[in-house]
Amino acid sequence: MVTEPLVWAIFFLPLLSFLLISLVIRPFLNRYGWLSGGLLIVALAVSFGLSIWVLRQHNQGADLTFAAHTWLELGDASIELGLLLDPLTTIMLVVVSGVSLVVQIYSLGYMRHDPGIARYYAYMSLFTASMLGLVLSANIIQLYAFWELVGISSYLLIGFWHDRPAAAAAAKKAFIVTRIGDVGFLLAIIYLFFQGAEFAAAGLNPLHIPDIWQAAQPLATGGAILGGAALTWVALGIFAGAAGKSGQFPLHTWLPDAMEGPTPVSALIHAATMVAAGVFLVARFYPLFQETREALTVVALVGGFTAFMAATLGLVMNDIKRVMAYSTISQLGYMMAALGVGAFGPALFHLFTHAWFKALLFLGAGSVNHASGTFNMRYMGGLRRQMPWTYLLILIGGLSLVGIIPLAGFWSKDEILTGAWLGSDLVDPWVARVVFGLLLAAVLLTAFYTFRMIFLTFHGEFRGGGAQEIADAAARQEPPPASVSEEVHRAESPLVMVAPMLLLGVAAIIAGYLANPQWVKSILTIPAHWFAEYVESAVIFGHLETPHFNFMIAIISTLVALAGIGLAWLLYQLLPSRQAPEGEEGEESQGELAEPLTKAGPLHTLLSRKYFADELYEDVLVRRGFYRAFAGAVDWLDRNWVDGLVDFIAGVCRNSGRLLAQFQTGQVQFYGAVIVLGAVLILVGYLIFGAGLRG
C-alpha cells in the first residue's frame, strides 16, 4: 500500500543525506569524506527502490492522490505543499533516482582523491533531493522553489572547482542565462496568482497544478477561465523557463560551458536529469499547451531548430565533453520539438532512454579523461586497445544516440520522427513538416559527430594525452587549461567506475525495447506498447495517440544515420590512413591531427565559433548594448537621481534617528514625563479626532 509518507521519503532521504553530510560529516569527519558517498548511495538506493515500487503500484491502478497540506493562506490563493503523482512523475522519479544512484557510485572512483569529496556529495544530495522534489510538486510555488534549488545546486556543482577561473565563470554564466528564462516562468506564476478571484469562483486554486490544467479547459459556456491570449502568454512564459533549463535556442550557450564541472556532474545534471527538467515542465503543463496553437508552434520550431543547430556545432568541437554537450542540447531539441508537434508520449520516451545512454556517454568521457589526462580529442587516439570496456560502452552509447536498431535511442527517436511526420491536430501541418526536415537532417549530423568523436578518441595512434597538451601549450607560451593533467596512464579505469557504466550500458541496450515492446504481446510481463500507453494515461484532457512503429520512417532514418557514420569513417579513418603512407614524415606527424573539416573554410570557422553566439551575447548584447548603452544610462540616473534620493532618505532616517536619540537623555524624570505626556496626548487626540468614532 503506497502511503503518503513513503512517497515523501523518496524526496526526504537524499535531503537527509544532504543535512547529515553538511552538518555532521563535513565539519567533524571530513577526513572520511567517502562516508558521505556511501550515505548518499544508500539513501538513493532506497529512494530508487521506492520509486520503482510507486511506479509499479501506479501502473496497476493504485489511487495515489493525496490531499495537499496548506502552508500559507494568502487571500484566494493558498500555497500548499503536496504530491502530484501521475505517469510523468513516476517515470521521472525512476529516471532521476536511478541515474543519480549509478552516477554516485561512479563518483566514488572519479572523485576519490579530491579533498572536497564531502562537499561534492553534499551538493549532489541537495541536487538530487531538489530534483525529486521538483517532479513531485503539486503546487506551482512549490515547484518553482525546487526549480530554483536545482539551479542553485547546478551552479554550485559547475563551480565545484571554484579556484579555476573557467569553472567559476561557467557557473556564473549558467546561473545568469537560465535566470533569464526563469523571468518568464516567474511572470507566468505571478499572473496566475493574481487570477485568484476568477479561479476561486470556479472552486479552483490558481497555484495548484491540476487546477491550472482544469482552468485552461474550455467551459461549456464557451471560453475558459484561463484562455485566449492570456493562456498563450502564460504557456510561453513557462516555455521560457523550460528553454533556459533545457538549453534551447537562444538560451543554449551556458550548457557547453557547464562542462567545466566534474564529469559525473555533467552526466547527471547536464545530460540526464536537470536539463530534462525543461522538457518535464512543458509536459507538466501540457494541458495548457494543448489549448494554445501559437505557443505550441513556438515550442515545435524552437525545438526543431535547436536540434539541428546544436548538431552542427557538435561537428567541430575538439573537447569530447563539449561534443556531448551540444549533442545533449540537440537531443533536448528533439524532445521539445516532439512536444511541440503533439507527440507527447514519444518526447517522454526519448527523455527516458536519453537519460541512460547520455549518462553512459558522459561517464565514458570521464573514464577516457581518467586515462588520458585531457578532454581534448586532438590529444587522444588509439585508446581502444588499452580501454576495451570503455570503448565498447561508448560504442553502445554512441550507437544508441545515433539511433541504430535495436538500441534504446532507436525506438524513441523513431517515435519522434514518426510523430513529426504524421503531425497532429494541435499544430499546423507545415510546422510538423519543417520540424521533421530539421530532425531528419539532425540524424545525419548526429551520426557524423558521434563517430567522429569515437574515431578521434579510440582509433588511430595515441597523440600524447594531457602531457603533450601541456607541452604544446608551453611551446606556444600559453597557460594550459586547468582541467588538463600531466598524468597519463593509459589503462582501463577501476571497477568502481566501469561497473556503473556497465549498468548504464545494459540500460542503453534494452531500455528502449523493454519499456515499449513492439510486435509481441508481452515480454517478461511487460505488455506491448507499455510505455506509450502508460504515458498516454497522463493526458487527462483530450486525447493524444502515440504513433505506432512505422517501417518507412525507421528505414529512412537508419539509412541516414548509416550515411553519417560512413561519412565520418571516410573522413577520419579512410583518408588519414591513405594519406599517411604518402607523406614520408610518419614519425613526426604522430601527434598532429589533420582535421578534414577545416577545408570547409569559413563554414568551419562559423561553426567552431559557435555561430558567434557567445560573441553576440557577450560583446554586442552584454558589453555594448547592456553595459554601455543601458547600464550607462542607468548609471547616470543612478548617480544623479537614485543615489541622491537614497542618500536623502537614508540621511532623513539617520538624522531623525539621531534627533529622536537626543530624547534618550538617561534622565528618568524625563522618561516619566514622556509617559504622562503620552497619556495627555492620547486624551487630546481623542477629543480632537474622536468625535464621530461611535457611529
Next chain:
Amino acid sequence: MSLHDLYLISPQLTMAGLGILVILLDLATDRKGWLAAAALLGLAAPLALTLVQLAQLTGIYGPALDNLTPASSILAPSLSVDRFGLFFNFLVITAAALVILASVDYVKGLTRLQGEFYGLLLLSASGMMLLASATELITIYVALELTTLPLVALAAFLMNARSGEAGVKFLIISAISSALTLYGMALIFGFTGSTSLEGIAAGLGQATAQPNLPFGSYALLVGVALLTVGIAFKLSAVPSHMWVPDVYEGAPTPVVAFLSVASKAVAFGLLLRIVYTAFPEMGPEWGILLAALAAVSMTVGNLVAITQSNIRRLFGYSTIAHAGYILVGVAAMSQTGAGENGVAGGGGFATFGPSSVLFYLAAYTAANLTAFFAIIAIGQRIGSDRIDDYGGMVRRSPFLAVALALALIALIGVPPTGIFVAKIYIFTAAVKSGLVWLAVLGVINSVISAYYYVKIIRVMFLQPIPEGGAETATGESGDEQPEAPTDQPSKLTNLAVALAALATVLLGLAPGPLLQAAESAVTALSGVALR
C-alpha cells in the same frame, strides 16, 4: 477555597513554589550546579499541570469546556482557566526553560546569590502565568507587580553601576506606570461599577452617556488613556518605552532575554483580554488608539536603532519596533472584530487579528531568544557588547555567527522563518480591517529595520577581527561585566541557541499547528466567541 480552586491555579502555584524551592536549595547545598538542574526539572510540574488542564479543556476527561473555572468558585470572576491563558502558560514555561538553560554558564560566573537568580526568574514567571489568566482588575494589578518586581531585582543583580542604574530606572518607571494603571483602573471601576472584565462590559452597556464622545464619558476616556500607557510600559511601546534601552544595556543579558519575550508576550495577552472582554462594543475607539501607538512605536524604534553602536541597546530599540508590529495585529482585531460586532460580520474572520498576534509572539520569542542567547555566548567569549567588536565573528565562532545571523534575518521577516509568516498574517489582518496605511507603514519599517540588522551580519561576516578584540576585554563596559572572556565553550548556551534557532526555522516551515493552536486560543476570548 476548595481543592478544585487550588487545582485551577496549580501551574502558577507550582511555578512560585519552584522559585522558593530553588532559593532554599541554594542555602542547603554547596554544589551550585544542582540549582539550574533543579529549576529545569522542576519546570516539569507547571508544564504537566498545564497539560492536564488543556487535556480537560479539550474534553479528554469528559465534556469539552471553554473555561475550567466554575461559576460557583471563589476564583470565578478573577481567574479564567481557558485556552488563551494556557497558550501563554506554555509560552512562558518554554521561554523560562530556555533562558535557564542559556544562563547556566553565565550564572556560574556570579560569585553569590546564584539560587536567587533562578528563584526570582521563576517567581516572575509565575506572575506572568497569573497575568495571562487574570480577568479582574485587582488580580491583574497584583499579577503585574508580581511579574515586574522580581525582574527589577534581577536587572540590578550585578551590583555594578550600570546594572544598578538599570534596576533603579526600571523600578521608578515601573512605579509611575503602576500608579497610572491603578488610577485608570479606578476610573473604569468608578464608571462601570465593577472590577471584573465581564462586569465592566455589562456596566458599559447600561451607562453610555454622551454618544459623540469616544467611550461615551470623560471618566472612561481618561481611564482608558491611563490604563493604556500603563500597559504600554510592559509592552515596551510608545510612550512608555524610554526605559527599555537603558535597562537592556545594563541588566544581565539572560534577564533581558526573558524580559524581552515573556514579559512582553503576557502584556499583549492582557491587552487582548481587556479590549476583547471588557470593551466588546468599543472597537473603533481602541482601534484608532492602538493603530496610532503601533505606527509611532515601530517608526521610533527602527529609526533610533539605526544610530546604535551597542548591540544590547540596539535590541532595546528593536523590541520597541516589534511591539509596534504586534500592536498592528491588536489594532486590526478591534476594528473588525469586537467593534462591528452584531453588525454585518465577516464570518470567522474575527480570529484573524488576535491569532496573528499570538503567532507573532511565539515566532518573536523564538527569534529573539536565539539572538540573545547568541549575544550571551559571544559576550562570554569577547567580553564586549559593541557591534564593532563582533568583527570576523564567523571565523572566531561560526556556529554563533550563523545562529545570530539567522535570528537577525528572522527579525527582518525573511522566509523561511516564523516572523515572515507572522508578518504576512498580521499585515494581511490590517489590510482586511481597512488599515492599509498601517500595513504599508509596517512594510516600510521592515525595510528600514533591515538596515541595522544586516549591518550586524555584515560586521560578523565581512569585517576583520578587531585587533586584540579576541583576547582582551575592550569597550567601556568590559571590566564591569561578569562576561569576562573565557576560552571555555559554553555548551549549554550553545544548546539553547540551537533549540531556539530550530524553533525559529520550524515556525517558518510548518506554521500550521501553532496557527491552529493560536486560533483555538483566541476563541476563548468572549469578544471573539460572540461571533
